[in-house]
Amino acid sequence: MPVEWSSFPPELLLAADRVVSIGTVSESLAPALRIGWMACPPRLAGRVAEQKHRGDRGTPALDQLALAVLIESGRFDRHLRRMRTTYAARRTALLSALAAHAPGLRVTGLAAGFHAVAHLPAGAVEQDVVTAARERSVGLYGMSAHRASGAASPAQLVLGFGNVGERAVGEGIAAVGRLLTGR
Incomplete structure (x- = not known):
């Protein structure tokens, strides 16, 4: 149009x-x-x-x-205001869960959007962490899939929280916290 x-x-x-x-x-x-x-x-x-x-x-x-x-x-604006509150709560749930279950993990990219980038510790293999998380029924995604080169280094994960409820965010991070920190 x-x-x-x-x-x-x-x-x-x-x-x-x-x-x-x-x-x-x-x-x-x-x-x-x-x-x-x-x-x-x-x-x-x-x-x-x-x-x-x-x-x-x-x-x-x-x-x-x-x-x-x-x-x-004006209904779209009302929807956006309501969803901003929802997404802010999910972001807070993600940060709280990471602080509790993956302390010290460096996370960036939270200023806007529905994703965060988790910087895995030295020596971590991105695909191994993704595979182990999926075995725990948690969907994590390697940053390598989003790089033009496909490079798996540095090892980073995309943590999406836009379509996951607060409770599920907390449970998912609790299930994979040790994987994220290499503990």
Whole structure:
């Protein structure tokens, strides 16, 4: 659906002829919707729209209209405020569980988003920790899968907490705490 530049906040328009802004509702609303947006310089809009169409034949109009109604009615903003509280509680649960069950583990990447990066101790093998965690029914993911090179060093894990309740976060970290610290 074409969007007029005038509908974007002023901070996105400071260099509208050179800046591309990309967003999605996948994490904040529903991954299955696969709805996102891209505000790009007008000179690129036609080519971007063409590539989008070639790549996936477009997003269903009904989904886009439903999202538009949510945004225009203010319900999307209310949903975001409610979810920020939920995610903050999950983040706190993760940090508390790590402090209790994996003290000293360096964790970064918590300023925003639904993931943290756990820096495993020297000598740890990322895939061995992932495999051992799965044997304990805990899904951990190695950072190597997210690196262009696929390198497993340094050994790091992606700890997702966006779709896991507070109790499950605590139980999961309790089950793998020793794996994370090498104790």
